[in-house]
Amino acid sequence: MSATLEMPTFQPADYKTDLKPVWCAGCGDFGVLTGVYRAMAELQFKPWETVVISGIGCSSRLPGYVATYGFNSVHGRALPIATGVKVARPELNVVAVGGDGDGLAIGGNHFMHACRRNLDLCYILMDNEIYGLTKGQAAPTTPSGDKTKSTYYGNPEPSVDPCELAISMGATWVARGFSGDLKGTVDLLVKGMSHKGFAFLNIMSPCVTWRGDDQFKTLKAKLRNLPEGHDPTSRSEALKFTRETDIMTVGLLYEVKQPSLVERLSAQKVTSLRGGAPPTTQDVIKSFYPAF
Amino acid sequence: MSATLEMPTFQPADYKTDLKPVWCAGCGDFGVLTGVYRAMAELQFKPWETVVISGIGCSSRLPGYVATYGFNSVHGRALPIATGVKVARPELNVVAVGGDGDGLAIGGNHFMHACRRNLDLCYILMDNEIYGLTKGQAAPTTPSGDKTKSTYYGNPEPSVDPCELAISMGATWVARGFSGDLKGTVDLLVKGMSHKGFAFLNIMSPCVTWRGDDQFKTLKAKLRNLPEGHDPTSRSEALKFTRETDIMTVGLLYEVKQPSLVERLSAQKVTSLRGGAPPTTQDVIKSFYPAF
Amino acid sequence: MPTKDLTIAMIGSGGDGVVTMGEMLAQAAARDGLNVIKTEAYGPQIRGGETSCVVRISSEKIYAQGDAVDILAVFNWADFGRFKGEVVLHPNAAVLFEEADAAAPTPADLGLGEGHSWVPVPFLKLATESTGTKAAKNIVSLGLFAELFGLPNESIRAAVEKKFTKKKAAVLEANLKGFDAGVAFAKALPGDLGARRLLYTKGSPKLLMSGNEASAVAAIHAGCRFFGGYPITPSSEVLHFLSEWMPKVGGSVIQTEDELSALGSCVGASFAGVKSMTSTSGPGLSLMTEMLGLASMAEIPTVVLDVQRGGPSTGLPTKSEQSDIWQAVFGGHGDQLRAVVAPTDVADCFHATVDAFNIAEEYQLPVIILSDQGIGQSRSTVDEEGLVHKVVDRAIPDPALGDKYLRYQDTESGVAPMSSPGMKGLMYQTNGLEHSESGSPSAMYLTHEKMNHKRYRKLRPIRDKYERFLQFGPEKANVGILCWGSSAGPVREAVAAANARGESVSAFVPQLIYPFPKHPFLKFLAGCDKLLVLEISFAAQFYKYIRTFMTLPDDRTILFKRSGGKNLTVGEVNDEIRKALAAKLPLEVKK
Amino acid sequence: MPTKDLTIAMIGSGGDGVVTMGEMLAQAAARDGLNVIKTEAYGPQIRGGETSCVVRISSEKIYAQGDAVDILAVFNWADFGRFKGEVVLHPNAAVLFEEADAAAPTPADLGLGEGHSWVPVPFLKLATESTGTKAAKNIVSLGLFAELFGLPNESIRAAVEKKFTKKKAAVLEANLKGFDAGVAFAKALPGDLGARRLLYTKGSPKLLMSGNEASAVAAIHAGCRFFGGYPITPSSEVLHFLSEWMPKVGGSVIQTEDELSALGSCVGASFAGVKSMTSTSGPGLSLMTEMLGLASMAEIPTVVLDVQRGGPSTGLPTKSEQSDIWQAVFGGHGDQLRAVVAPTDVADCFHATVDAFNIAEEYQLPVIILSDQGIGQSRSTVDEEGLVHKVVDRAIPDPALGDKYLRYQDTESGVAPMSSPGMKGLMYQTNGLEHSESGSPSAMYLTHEKMNHKRYRKLRPIRDKYERFLQFGPEKANVGILCWGSSAGPVREAVAAANARGESVSAFVPQLIYPFPKHPFLKFLAGCDKLLVLEISFAAQFYKYIRTFMTLPDDRTILFKRSGGKNLTVGEVNDEIRKALAAKLPLEVKK
Numbered sequence A, B: 001m002s003a004t005l006e007m008p009t010f011q012p013a014d015y016k017t018d019l020k021p022v023w024c025a026g027c028g029d030f031g032v033l034t035g036v037y038r039a040m041a042e043l044q045f046k047p048w049e050t051v052v053i054s055g056i057g058c059s060s061r062l063p064g065y066v067a068t069y070g071f072n073s074v075h076g077r078a079l080p081i082a083t084g085v086k087v088a089r090p091e092l093n094v095v096a097v098g099g100d101g102d103g104l105a106i107g108g109n110h111f112m113h114a115c116r117r118n119l120d121l122c123y124i125l126m127d128n129e130i131y132g133l134t135k136g137q138a139a140p141t142t143p144s145g146d147k148t149k150s151t152y153y154g155n156p157e158p159s160v161d162p163c164e165l166a167i168s169m170g171a172t173w174v175a176r177g178f179s180g181d182l183k184g185t186v187d188l189l190v191k192g193m194s195h196k197g198f199a200f201l202n203i204m205s206p207c208v209t210w211r212g213d214d215q216f217k218t219l220k221a222k223l224r225n226l227p228e229g230h231d232p233t234s235r236s237e238a239l240k241f242t243r244e245t246d247i248m249t250v251g252l253l254y255e256v257k258q259p260s261l262v263e264r265l266s267a268q269k270v271t272s273l274r275g276g277a278p279p280t281t282q283d284v285i286k287s288f289y290p291a292f
Numbered sequence C, D: 001m002p003t004k005d006l007t008i009a010m011i012g013s014g015g016d017g018v019v020t021m022g023e024m025l026a027q028a029a030a031r032d033g034l035n036v037i038k039t040e041a042y043g044p045q046i047r048g049g050e051t052s053c054v055v056r057i058s059s060e061k062i063y064a065q066g067d068a069v070d071i072l073a074v075f076n077w078a079d080f081g082r083f084k085g086e087v088v089l090h091p092n093a094a095v096l097f098e099e100a101d102a103a104a105p106t107p108a109d110l111g112l113g114e115g116h117s118w119v120p121v122p123f124l125k126l127a128t129e130s131t132g133t134k135a136a137k138n139i140v141s142l143g144l145f146a147e148l149f150g151l152p153n154e155s156i157r158a159a160v161e162k163k164f165t166k167k168k169a170a171v172l173e174a175n176l177k178g179f180d181a182g183v184a185f186a187k188a189l190p191g192d193l194g195a196r197r198l199l200y201t202k203g204s205p206k207l208l209m210s211g212n213e214a215s216a217v218a219a220i221h222a223g224c225r226f227f228g229g230y231p232i233t234p235s236s237e238v239l240h241f242l243s244e245w246m247p248k249v250g251g252s253v254i255q256t257e258d259e260l261s262a263l264g265s266c267v268g269a270s271f272a273g274v275k276s277m278t279s280t281s282g283p284g285l286s287l288m289t290e291m292l293g294l295a296s297m298a299e300i301p302t303v304v305l306d307v308q309r310g311g312p313s314t315g316l317p318t319k320s321e322q323s324d325i326w327q328a329v330f331g332g333h334g335d336q337l338r339a340v341v342a343p344t345d346v347a348d349c350f351h352a353t354v355d356a357f358n359i360a361e362e363y364q365l366p367v368i369i370l371s372d373q374g375i376g377q378s379r380s381t382v383d384e385e386g387l388v389h390k391v392v393d394r395a396i397p398d399p400a401l402g403d404k405y406l407r408y409q410d411t412e413s414g415v416a417p418m419s420s421p422g423m424k425g426l427m428y429q430t431n432g433l434e435h436s437e438s439g440s441p442s443a444m445y446l447t448h449e450k451m452n453h454k455r456y457r458k459l460r461p462i463r464d465k466y467e468r469f470l471q472f473g474p475e476k477a478n479v480g481i482l483c484w485g486s487s488a489g490p491v492r493e494a495v496a497a498a499n500a501r502g503e504s505v506s507a508f509v510p511q512l513i514y515p516f517p518k519h520p521f522l523k524f525l526a527g528c529d530k531l532l533v534l535e536i537s538f539a540a541q542f543y544k545y546i547r548t549f550m551t552l553p554d555d556r557t558i559l560f561k562r563s564g565g566k567n568l569t570v571g572e573v574n575d576e577i578r579k580a581l582a583a584k585l586p587l588e589v590k591k
């Protein structure tokens, strides 16, 4: 973040593409997009060394609006693709984004394992508690009992707290934010994008179309900041702010230092050579002669 | 469990099929199988009203050895199939079984959501910390750093604690057991199979072939029982016994009462009729006439 | 000159209320016993993006969406531009457009001819002046259209009343005022616009439903009591509809975490003895590939409704295409058997779905229904009397068999009765491994060969028993068209028109796709000089599929195929018929 | 009578050390410059179950596993029974079996003829007496075989030494004693057993590798630096091998949570500019269906190695079949393009894999390699000089293009250069939606049609540039065989034998499956009176696939197809050749 002290080369507007967002007027995702522009500028990410990857959903349209390398992939698979990008090219800045359905329903398994692997990715989950793009079905974060297009008599399933899941699966940086709070969003994005290891930001991003204009207000009313002196290195402390019902605590819930997958794999590359030179194809082939 | 006081009709041997297990001599899965026979007998499960469902793996061969209805399905999909069985036929006893690879790697997403849904299933995960059937690759429970067929320089990924995951995803009954302890296994199986809601039993079940004969001893040495007075209704108390490294606490870690999915769906069926009679096809069709 | 058949297109942005307008028009026409087919198309936006709605209303039977638009309402020319190549005007069309929109093209730009009408309308002004809100533009247009084109005025008015009946009285009143303002404006219009008046006599009301709804109703009728699904455009309406209705008939609906689980849950429910279905579109069908193989191997009946959209990958989620046939027939590793049926229109979604259940249950295999966005999401009038279809249930083993029960007995038909949990003494353990007649896993070559034979033996009886197809036109023809699915409608109309012109054209449309009704088709083929294959798939999936099991006469076969993204039109079929009629035999065969 | 070619089969339970025995035999033969093909088969048990290992050793070039077994060692007759129909004996075979096993059949039971030898051997007794442990039965047999059949005695002894060199000296010594006991027992045997002696002169060592290993090596050679995989039989060896070697060349291997993620990670790595591969078998390939579509739509090069096993579903995990061709060519919703190549033997796995990378990178699409268990897991000798293959890299855009760079420019070849992260000024945003030349999403019909054209335009140049096939036998022949993949070996040997008998037979084996090398095949076909199509798929997937794009002459085409579970044998091909030669033209055509 020291870059902010120097004369910045990239302005937020430099991260903007010509494509006009398809989002509904008032959609929470606009706030996240603006946050991303600002955070990238603050971190002075070189656009051509940055990759934004998503699945499918309203929120997953985001990479099309960011003037870096971008990939709006298939439903639920942002993280596998991001994993491939980052493992193959560890020097890149890799940001994965998507919705609650994308990341927690169809993509839930990848989320679990991305947390566990602790690869240096920042994953932004735009949580509107609904399937936006497909016009309003229940998501894993839709409150139990809510009527949606797919739950005529009310959602019969309890909802999940993505932050709790991330912590239990070993993510090393876990935060909750609100897209209506731009400053807070930028702050968390900057921290998440600079974290070494898997950073998970669950950002509440209202869907005015399928959750109604109220969602914005309801969420805002529930908002609380983390108490002063919160110890983010404690799993049990962090879990105190998960599965809340009447309030919603935002901020950096959890942060620990653990070797990242990039570090571990790099170390293995060194070990593998035992100080020698990398083998050629011929060396590899010759290993198949009978060894006696 | 009151049935145990009466003259039991079904003996453990009644649950045995003619098929000879393909497991290696000394495999931990034999203990689980014996436990299943005994627990079913103790609960006097009618074999024809019982279904055992698995994915693919050594452990997933288990349904073939249990003389109930059984389904050894495809890798990772025991829980979706079990979910279909139980939702469609709530009166059946449904038990899902499988390995750590089956349930936590390829099947991880279904596990997460089965925990969340709280459907009345008992899911037995036979954890040998390895892929047995495919001959020894790393599983999500393989300790970090371990050499396996697929991790030549040691497993670069941290392992997951399935019980912690289950608790964080909302499972209402979570226990850990050891297949070497038949009495304890039967006890947990009986409790898990009678739990209303999703019951998850992570049972350590050594693989003598790919984790070596030592795994049995190592696990046994780490074994601890839950402390007296453990409060299984407390999430934070339960989480004290997860992600342990040098010890391994067995017993019923967590148990809470929540409406099960079967209860919720049954209630919705009643609501939907608003006291009226079920519609016929003709009634359904007529709803498509213009309503003015 | 009054007409019996009008196609009206409305184009605007989400806020223009185009969808509501179309729906009210359709409902009103259905109420008056007219025949209606209504389609919609959207841009990528969820709300506020470009929308087109095309309603065809006729006093005679119709089989296709209208492709040459007679009346076009444009609220916004920029939106119109986004449907380039998709909305095609009749040369004599009447174009009514927002006069405040400066971006208007010329009639020539739209390829209009001599007889067209070009009418700027102050929609915005009329709406705000009469109702106080610009949101009522669509209501104003409804009044205007009703008056001008002889549309069911009274019924549309009733639809407006119904729509706003739950709102405040003032809202209803304002909207009725808007409606009347439209009527008044129409009355004041000069010229020959009224020449496009619809001629009809009011009949008894008709059902108005979409293909997806027809499939959902059919599932309930067929005895389906378990639905496991994951939302996806353009099939989600099935999930929505069943989430309301299934509990009423004692069944269950679950929305699963993904499509693998959706089909998995159906396999489980069916294993447990309950008829089951899932619905999806291409991406979901692809994700179900492995689970389909399990259903095939374990011989578990289940039904997968695939409402096709443009592909590959996420493709064109809101547009139609006929390009999932390879995935439906050939998708999956190993030699895996399934059946595939395809409805030809909205009402046929009902029949195809019941058939799918019947085949699945009688022959114990997964059955895929290949619908498409063009059928699934278009709403059309349907006669209640037509929605009747016999239901078949699976065979249950004799309980007396006891230990002698062989779940996979190698019977003559390939089918052995299937027990389910709860049936005492008939327990079995199944799996996706190759297995013996009892179900025990076996990796022996001999068992594999025998059980492959057993499973594939079902194909012929399915073909012979469920031989469903449509045939239009004379038995002997110069040009015989082969097409499938939603292409049936435009082909049927084009063939009728051609026959009316005295042209020798007929058509064959299989509704059972796999196995294929080969014998009736061979008979049809024998009567044709030339075969014209028509489909909406760039890779010509249908044509190539047919070739796998049948040697087509190359020197008299013509293929017309194109990408999806717009439905097949009667006009296109006409063009192809004309070219085919003119083609000289033998045709040149490319090597 | 001494021979240049011996097929030795060993059958026992896991504990009998059959696999080790076969491996030592193969290694010893390779060390002496002999040609070897070794295959194994297992029952469902992980350890201790029935195992068969067949080693063919020859001083001349060989192309197929031996199917008529010359020498059979049976440690346990019950295990032998479990390979019924799979292990076929030469009528003159020598059968050596455990004399303590009371369950021995009669020579007649095994269909043996006049010249057979029937030799009970006290394997168990010899082992315990000489080494103190019954575990050394296999070492005893090695000594016995080496002596009796002229196998590379000295090299086998060296292999035994190597194997136990890391153990205690006493263990090594004991095993060498066991070996010598076998030799001694052989020397004492009476009769004409020695007539089956292998005739050869020692040459320089050969490489001994499996097809899976050859593919893994090829990936490294082709410049692949990312492998994402999920274990599955019979392909896991690729993951194992690369987990050791990839880091050494600076690349990465990750074991993902499932196959969807495996291919997803490959798509990501390739998008990031790094050549990538995954390997799997049928069930995994099915799970990759949707991701393949994304790679196709976003035009991202990547390679999927599918080592086929018996299907459908979990099927026969350890046995070979050729039944994934439909999934490879047709699997997936929408019109999605990919290429498919198929190796014909172990060494060809190297070439097919490099070709797969070259096609993927040059044409920007996913490429599937269809290997099978029979090639992938059999170990065979390979000449080092043959493992050379040119590597092609993807085209990179000119950095000067800047804003004018169009990632999906509609070029003549269908290919536009591909930038990757790190390249300044060449950023683009891609997706699985239909998109314009710049990559912006578009649901417009016109765009879709244009981009389908662009993508499919690649097919022809791939076909013409990567036209790979094998052809055996004379140019003009009475019977021309068409087969693919692992069937090539037995067909090649059968054709050679037939030609040697003066029969007019030839064969064509495409190594590029999709697109298909149509023109060379047409030329081949023109030279044949009859076409004999041979494949290991009950549904005749290859034959039907060929029909999709080519009209085969029905009245002179014969199809032989069967289920997998055992590899195609030279004997079977011989039989089919005989029948085909005898068939009268024109053949009767079924309607």
Ligand SMILES: Cc1ncc(C[n+]2csc(CCOP(=O)(O)OP(=O)(O)O)c2C)c(N)n1
Residues within 6 Å of the ligand: A056, A057, A058, A059, A060, A074, A075, A098, A099, A100, A101, A102, A103, A126, A128, A130, A131, A132, A133, A134, A139, C230, C231, C232, C233, C259, C283, C284, C287, C314
């Ligand atoms: C395999 C597959 N299944 C289903 C879909 C349909 N689909 C598209 S987006 C979406 C969910 C959108 O919800 P979410 O991820 O929460 O994103 P949001 O639109 O709310 O931002 C679904 C189900 C798809 N495109 N692909």
Ligand SMILES: Cc1ncc(C[n+]2csc(CCOP(=O)(O)OP(=O)(O)O)c2C)c(N)n1
Residues within 6 Å of the ligand: B056, B057, B058, B059, B060, B074, B075, B098, B099, B100, B101, B102, B103, B126, B128, B130, B131, B132, B133, B134, B139, D230, D231, D232, D233, D259, D283, D284, D287, D314
């Ligand atoms: C789709 C698919 N992918 C991979 C496999 C191969 N496979 C079979 S079992 C297995 C893992 C076995 O490990 P686990 O589930 O822990 O069971 P265990 O054998 O250890 O009891 C794998 C990867 C498969 N059968 N199907």
Ligand code: SF4
Residues within 6 Å of the ligand: A022, A023, A024, A026, A027, A028, A029, A058, A059, A128, A132, A133, A206, A207, A208, A209, A210, C046, C047
């Ligand atoms: S539907 Fe909801 S999530 Fe989607 S763009 Fe509109 S407001 Fe945003």
Ligand code: SF4
Residues within 6 Å of the ligand: B022, B023, B024, B026, B027, B028, B029, B058, B059, B128, B132, B133, B206, B207, B208, B209, B210, D046, D047
């Ligand atoms: S390989 Fe391991 S898990 Fe599998 S049967 Fe043998 S001991 Fe058990």
Ligand SMILES: [Mg+2]
Residues within 6 Å of the ligand: A057, A099, A100, A101, A126, A127, A128, A129, A130, A131, A132, A139
């Ligand atoms: Mg959402």
Ligand SMILES: [Mg+2]
Residues within 6 Å of the ligand: B057, B099, B100, B101, B126, B127, B128, B129, B130, B131, B132, B139
């Ligand atoms: Mg395991």
